[in-house]
Amino acid sequence: MEAVSDVRPPSPASMSPSAVDLTPLEQLVQRAFSAELTATPMPGGASTRRYFRVSLPNARSAVAMFVPEGGKPEEVQRAHDGVRWPFLEVRDLLAAHGIDVPRVLAEDTAQGWLVIEDLGDDTLANWLLRNPGDKLRLYTKAVIDLARAQGELAELPGGSVVASRTFDFDLLRWEIEHFREWGLDARAKALSADDAPRFAALADRLARRVADLPQGFVHRDYQSRNLMVVETDGRERLVWIDFQDALLGPRVYDLVALLNDSYQQFDRSFVEARLDDYASAAGLGPDDRAKLVDEFDLVTVQRKLKDAGRFVFIDRKKRNPSFLRFVTPTIHKVDAALARLEARDADMKELRAILRRTLGDELHAQAQK
Numbered sequence: 001m002e003a004v005s006d007v008r009p010p011s012p013a014s015m016s017p018s019a020v021d022l023t024p025l026e027q028l029v030q031r032a033f034s035a036e037l038t039a040t041p042m043p044g045g046a047s048t049r050r051y052f053r054v055s056l057p058n059a060r061s062a063v064a065m066f067v068p069e070g071g072k073p074e075e076v077q078r079a080h081d082g083v084r085w086p087f088l089e090v091r092d093l094l095a096a097h098g099i100d101v102p103r104v105l106a107e108d109t110a111q112g113w114l115v116i117e118d119l120g121d122d123t124l125a126n127w128l129l130r131n132p133g134d135k136l137r138l139y140t141k142a143v144i145d146l147a148r149a150q151g152e153l154a155e156l157p158g159g160s161v162v163a164s165r166t167f168d169f170d171l172l173r174w175e176i177e178h179f180r181e182w183g184l185d186a187r188a189k190a191l192s193a194d195d196a197p198r199f200a201a202l203a204d205r206l207a208r209r210v211a212d213l214p215q216g217f218v219h220r221d222y223q224s225r226n227l228m229v230v231e232t233d234g235r236e237r238l239v240w241i242d243f244q245d246a247l248l249g250p251r252v253y254d255l256v257a258l259l260n261d262s263y264q265q266f267d268r269s270f271v272e273a274r275l276d277d278y279a280s281a282a283g284l285g286p287d288d289r290a291k292l293v294d295e296f297d298l299v300t301v302q303r304k305l306k307d308a309g310r311f312v313f314i315d316r317k318k319r320n321p322s323f324l325r326f327v328t329p330t331i332h333k334v335d336a337a338l339a340r341l342e343a344r345d346a347d348m349k350e351l352r353a354i355l356r357r358t359l360g361d362e363l364h365a366q367a368q369k
Helices: 023-033 086-096 124-130 132-152 169-187 195-211 253-259 268-282 286-318 321-341 346-367
Strands: 039-042 050-056 060-066 104-108 113-117 215-218 227-232 235-240 247-250
Touching (some): 023 060, 023 104, 124 132, 124 227, 132 268, 195 286, 253 268, 253 286, 286 346, 321 346
Antiparallel strands (some): 227 235
16 A cells, blocks of 8 residues: 655644554545545644545545544543444534534544545634624624524434433533642642632532523534634535534533633623524523523533633643643633622622632732733
8 A cells, every 4th residue: 555645743742642543544535535645634622533634636625533532522421322423423413403514525433534524724713813803793693503503403313412411410510620620729729628618519509500500402612613614605604513522401501612712702792792692593582581691600600610620631631731821711701700690699609709719819810911
């Protein structure tokens, strides 16, 4: 077999602990497209997945995705007994309900490979760096797309991987503990002996409250790096990616991921206007609209605590420090949500006081920027 051409060695940070064997991909491209493999490594994120842009006949291209652990979830959650990769099962579910997702062009899951549609390099985050004036239009589209998708997916087929996984108390509580372990202890900012049991009790109640919120389909990471902007026939599509960990959870969870994105900054008026757009698209009445804002802030506290801890975990365990710069801004988002809730929520008032005692300097420094 001829040697693979134009494959540059990926950086150690993106490829550790060992390089990817491209021989199965070479064979797949030959079988599916009758072409020799010409592949270029692409940037990855926080996961173990690896991506390569593959040249195809007739000046076309595709993206090869290597998933070293196959169908194992990227995020912590309950196991699913299905034989098909969650990425493929969720992709087909979304596509069947009219949600824009990448096409699958070839697969060899036994060897860990998929070849999918090349959506280009324009995540929503990248697009807005060049086209900041499109923010209002594209974020409005994103929340309306989400509301419509939740409506389409209100009833799931029997045996669906999505229906088998839920943001229940145990998972939500584990995520808060993940923050304590990595966002506090690992950074030598441990809770005091007096605060530790109070934090644990508050975390229990927070996880219970979030678990009891109205539930539906949750992408789980619906944010600016997981929406691709693709121009087609003079219009921009927002194509969903990284949906393999989808599950059932609070209806506002993906709104929090999108509108309290750790990689973006929005003023509160922009966020509340997009929540109104979502409420209108979802057909919510006045009472539900009012509840939506409080649900959004409550889930922000839980989700952003988890994110802050996760960024440190990714640095310490996956040797990827690129997310560390988002730790403090993410904690600041928690504090802002707590500040909005504390006047009418004693638990959130106490939680804010504990975090300010533990992280006061960090929060103060961020607030001055």
